Amino acid sequence: MKKGLFSKLMAAFIAIIIVSFVMTAAFLSYWFEGYYFKQRESELLKESQFIKYKAIQYLDGNLTKDDINDTLTYIGNYLSADIWLVDNYGYVYSVSKSEHKKLIATSKQIVTSDLKELRENETVDKIENYSEIFTDPVHTFEVPIFSDKVFKGAIMMHTSINELKEPLKWVYKIIWASAVFAIVICCIVIYYLSQKIIIRPLERINYAADKISRGEVEKRVEIRSNDEIGELAKSFNSMADSLQKVEKNRREFISNVSHEIRSPITSIKGFIGGMIDGVIPLEKQNYYLTVTYSEIQRLTRLVNDLLDLSTIESGQLKLNIEKVDINEIIRLCVIKFETRINEKKLKVDVHLEDDKLYVAADKDRITQVVTNLVDNAVKYVNENGNIKIFTKIKGEKVFTSIYNDGSSISQSDMKYIWDRFYKMDKSRTSKISTGLGLPIVRSILTQLGEDIWAENKKPDGIMFTFTLKRV
Ligand SMILES: Nc1ncnc2c1ncn2[C@@H]1O[C@H](COP(=O)(O)OP(=O)(O)OP(=O)(O)O)[C@@H](O)[C@H]1O
């Protein structure tokens, strides 16, 4: 994946750079060639003024043939050009190089098709072959000669194309070498930047993800860039945080479960071992069997609670929603706790709104909720304490509250009472509690789409309230 992304990026960038540089270089070369030829033409045009002057002098008989030939030779050498003079019919009468003198002797008309333009006082610019005279094609520039507005012929100036292009070749080389150099530099810069901005951060995230998947949940990525990659790193880290939290909860849960199971098993093992060894005398065996039995009961309850919680939390619990009388459930529940209420000499007030109060709920599960809350109230209230249970209609909802006086829960504990295995007073409750009551209550109500909360009451006491939908 890494290599793929990197090579794709590089390929795209390089293609763009090459295309743009090649286009620039091609445009520059084309432009420079045009510019170069224009310069050459204006140079030739400038020198042609003097030749024109000399040619008219010659045609007027004021200059000898040798003089005009010498002039052409001199200027031809200076311009690196072959210069011919043609008369008004296109016949050559003077040349700059002696080897072209044969043109004067022959009666061959050199200029034919261009005569029309020249007569109209226009210059002609062309690339010609003249195969019998020049080996290479030549660039020919023709300038008309007029004397007293009468057409007197023209000046022809030829330059070998190869010779002409010689300096251009150098310029092309420089342009293309710069383009290649720029492409190489750009590639290096892009390579460096893409590595720094994208590839390496992605590799680091990938590395951290790999470590986390192998169990090193505390691994994080250190990327602080203020862009999408930085955002990705941030999201990745917060995802790793939650994973770490889940992992921590899982470890704590396993350790809690093992701890909760180990203590009853240890005491059961101790008692039974004592009976087998005869350490516990026969007359005391009945007592220890009772203790063992209650430990087994505790163990059974713990396992049942755990199973309940895992079924509810995994969403596998099938709720059987029906029309349930919450008042009736509360009454039955209080009756269930009668013995314990009497033992602790508690005063229980039950204020129920209406005789029957129907809600949409799963009867068994809502009985479990009320039982757990009443169980807590009875368990944590002081002797001779007060318990109040009441129902109230609020719009579409029925609020059920269970209050007990005496104890209150500190703000710091309040956050944790819904956590599995959380027990505030570990020494006092460890024998009779597992810390699974409230988590079960909350899971059931969450499954029903309802809410539950706890609040400390003034001057003392604590109240748990949950909602249910009225039908
Ligand atoms: N009515 C209450 N008054 C005072 N403290 C309470 C009350 N209800 C719950 N608590 C505190 O919240 C903790 C968690 O309650 P929860 O019902 O989950 O566990 P438990 O009662 O200790 O064990 P279990 O319900 O599994 O037997 C309790 O240990 C207790 O400290």
Ligand SMILES: [Mg+2]
């Ligand atoms: Mg409880």
